[in-house]
Amino acid sequence: xxxxxxxxxxxxxxxxxxxxxxxxxxxxxxxxxxxxxxxxxxxxxxxxxxxxxxxxxxxxxxxxxxxxxxxxxxxxxxxxxxxxxxxxxxxxxxxxxxxxxxxxxxxxxxxxxxxxxxxxxxxxxxxxxxxxxxx
Amino acid sequence: xxxxxxxxxxxxxxxxxxxxxxxxxxxxxxxxxxxxxxxxxxxxxxxxxxxxxxxxxxxxxxxxxxxxxxxxxxxxxxxxxxxxxxxxxxxxxxxxxxxxxxxxxxxxxxxxxxxxxxxxxxxxxxxxxxxxxxx
DNA sequence: CTGTATCCTTAGGGATACTG
DNA sequence: CAGTATCCCTAAGGATACAG
Numbered sequence: 001x002x003x004x005x006x007x008x009x010x011x012x013x014x015x016x017x018x019x020x021x022x023x024x025x026x027x028x029x030x031x032x033x034x035x036x037x038x039x040x041x042x043x044x045x046x047x048x049x050x051x052x053x054x055x056x057x058x059x060x061x062x063x064x065x066x067x068x069x070x071x072x073x074x075x076x077x078x079x080x081x082x083x084x085x086x087x088x089x090x091x092x093x094x095x096x097x098x099x100x101x102x103x104x105x106x107x108x109x110x111x112x113x114x115x116x117x118x119x120x121x122x123x124x125x126x127x128x129x130x131x132x133x134x135x
Numbered sequence: 136x137x138x139x140x141x142x143x144x145x146x147x148x149x150x151x152x153x154x155x156x157x158x159x160x161x162x163x164x165x166x167x168x169x170x171x172x173x174x175x176x177x178x179x180x181x182x183x184x185x186x187x188x189x190x191x192x193x194x195x196x197x198x199x200x201x202x203x204x205x206x207x208x209x210x211x212x213x214x215x216x217x218x219x220x221x222x223x224x225x226x227x228x229x230x231x232x233x234x235x236x237x238x239x240x241x242x243x244x245x246x247x248x249x250x251x252x253x254x255x256x257x258x259x260x261x262x263x264x265x266x267x268x269x270x
Numbered sequence: 271c272t273g274t275a276t277c278c279t280t281a282g283g284g285a286t287a288c289t290g
Numbered sequence: 291c292a293g294t295a296t297c298c299c300t301a302a303g304g305a306t307a308c309a310g
Contacts, residue, residue, distance in 0.1 A: 103148030
């Protein structure tokens with residue numbers, strides 16, 4: 001199904017994000033693709049938040065529907081799919097980094113996240129390039 | 136109730152935002168406070184998305200609980216509360232601007248939002264100063 | 271292991287009545 | 291008008307069985 005914003009509650013950019021990827025799970029999958037180098041169903045399943053299999057299937061499909069993620073047969077193992085961010089998904093990077101920076105003020109972070117935020121505040125472009133180089 | 140992240144699903148900055156203000160309504164209230172100059176219950180009610188009164192009450196209380204919004208008796212009219220962003224709420228500005236910029240690529244925007252995004256991409260600091268000057 | 275489907279409980283939230 | 295409370299229905303999602 002094509003995800004147009006035609007029947008959204010409003011035409012508002014904040015609302016657009018909320019209605020496409022604004023639930024309690026979707027952005028965690030984006031995070032795993034963007035920062036953790038994950039690409040497979042089983043890898044997403046293993047994340048700390050404990051997503052269940054039916055929800056994961058549903059969100060991966062919705063992410064594909066709204067053009068944030070691609071799905072393709074994995075070349076090395078035809079029984080599974082390889083998930084990747086589209087350019088639309090990749091362009092969420094500044095949003096994700098600003099969310100990280102905001103939360104860092106109030107949440108306990110892992111050392112890896114602390115280092116990320118510190119470097120991002122010092123030299124945002126370097127962080128962006130570094131992350132992009134892993135895609 | 137104090138909103139600590141102690142019993143969250145994980146310690147992850149993305150998850151922190153999702154569990155504190157990551158539902159389908161909360162960020163719209165933040166938007167109204169941040170960009171639309173709204174400060175009162177009835178003003179939030181009038182937004183295009185059509186939030187209902189019970190949900191609005193609930194979200195305003197949760198925003199207060201997690202330290203994003205303050206509530207105080209309105210000096211001009213003691214029958215209502217005046218809502219404002221705290222510094223924690225104000226520091227969501229870069230997140231909100233990046234969300235707006237992302238959605239602008241895919242959603243139809245109002246002329247006002249188009250102008251905001253255009254100016255933000257040209258001179259982010261100017262946009263930030265301008266918005267802050269309204270707080 | 272990669273997903274999908276089903277069952278069932280709970281949380282989200284719309285409509286609306288109600289109080290100050 | 292500002293805000294709360296209740297009623298009730300639907301969507302979200304956990305557990306888990308199942309198929310390839």
